[in-house]
Amino acid sequence: MAISLFDLLKIGIGPSSSHTVGPMVAARRFAESLKPFDRLGHVGRLRLQLFGSLGATGQGHGTVPAMLLGLEGHRPDTVDPDLLAPRSNHILRQGEILLLGEYAVPFREADDLIFRGDETLPFHPNGMRFTAFNRHGEVVTERTYYSIGGGFVVDEQAVNTDRIVDDATHLPYAFSTSAELLKHCDTHGLAMAEVMMANERAWQSEPEVRAGIQRIWQVMQECVQNGIRHEGVLPGGLGIERRAASLYRSLVDMERQDLISPSLSAMDWVNLYALAVNEENAAGGRMVTAPTNGAAGIIPAVLHYYWHWCPGANEEGVIRFLLTAAAIGILFKENASISGAEVGCQGEVGSACAMAAAGLAAVTGGTPHQVENAAEIGMEHHLGLTCDPIGGLVQVPCIERNAIAAMDAINSAVLALRGDGRHFVSLDKVIQTMRETGHDMLDKYKETSRGGLAVNVIEC
DSSP states (O other): OOOOHHHHSEEEESSOIIIIIHHHHHHHHHHHHTGGGTOGGGEEEEEEEEEHHHHHHTTTTTHHHHHHHHHTTOOTTTSOGGGHHHHHHHHHHHTEEEETTTEEEEOOHHHHEEEETTOOOTTOSEEEEEEEEETTSOEEEEEEEEEOSTTOEEEGGGTTOTTSOSOOOOOTTOOSSHHHHHHHHHHHTOOHHHHHHHHHTTTSOHHHHHHHHHHHHHHHHHHHHHHHHOOSBOTTSSOOBOOHHHHHHHHHTSOGGGSSOHHHHHHHHHHHHHHHHHHHHHTTOEEEESSOSTTTTHHHHHHHHHHHHSTTOOHHHHHHHHHHHHHHHHHHHHHSOOOHHHHOGGGTHHHHHHHHHHHHHHHTTOOHHHHHHHHHHHHHTTTTOOBOOGGGOSOTTHHHHHHHHHHHHHHHHHHHHTSOSOOSSOHHHHHHHHHHHHHHSOGGGBSSSSSTHHHHSOOO
16 A cells, blocks of 8 residues: 555644544544435434543543534644634534534534543544434434544544555555665665655656645744744643743844854754644644654754754755655554554654654765664664653643654764664664554553553642
8 A cells, every 4th residue: 555745744733643633534524425425414413422542532632623623624734723612612502513514413512422531442542433313313324433643544444454545556666664665775776765756756746746845844834933933821721831932032042152062052943843843733733743743843843953954954855854754654654553542652752753863864965774774763762652641631741752852863863874874673673663562552551641641740
């Protein structure tokens, strides 16, 4: 099966790709599924059920507003983030929803919105079930969807194929392991970015691919600027103060000689970039899943580091960076998981760190083997990382975790570039280990807020 860069790097909304972006996609897909059978006009009631991690932490992750607006026909890449809260509140207050923006259907929160956090559906922790009834209370149709991380959604017909995209497009350089990817590079004398670009041309022209990547970069930049501009307390009740704006002011007020060293100056700015993105994500703003919302600050932070701190940085380098990062992301998606609900935060922050490390190594002169080494280092040192968000919110420890991982990605690239690409543990072995570790990890450490920091921090 074929996975595109644009499958991994999606423009969406915060705070969670699996709990917000995916459910909105699934809800819209369910509403659209009613059209061919002329059922929209015959629906008299809807029931939404959230299972497993969605049921346990969906409230804090904005799942309900996302699903309601998805049913009304909105998409994550185009919906106005400022519309979600007021519109969903209006729906719940009025007890009526407009299917695909046209058909008024009664919706009673107490009866039609059910959280089943203690029950997990068979094939993935992020399960949701949509049921449509006619005006006589009879079931018109019922469908089950799984939000499997990074905004990917599969239905119950895709059992046991939840790590791949249902796309049979023929790719000139198909690969599912880093060994296969490196073989393409070695055999044809190509960089990883060139392999990816050739594959992307199976879907659209190169100018279209470039324009799409530039749009992703633009949204990443806008997200950083929005995160720097906005101040106040993040929503959700924890009382977490946004820090990016004050950090930005302190940095621009400093003269370079006031800083300890240029390297620490860069560290301050990388931290700022990551905090800005993840605070904006936590507030429900517009961002790019990279490859998930919970890890959305790492790639933009390292890409901003390249843009502002690496000599010779240019738009072509941005394109090569993101193409390379996507090549590595595909390996995680196909062979393990990018879902915190499935394998813990190692699948989100760890994957993003590896992707960012690979991208930076590629645009600073790394060979394909050095790039693979950078990705391996980035992932290896996040193995076993749990997903234990306090209050079910993508705030603590998620926001700071992105800043730390961004610095890890830069160091991973530096370490790889100091070598010749040969290393003891392959990226494929690390990905396999991550998957096995995630399988062995207790569910309470997988985005359920039932273990770790989520239960050991006393909320005052």
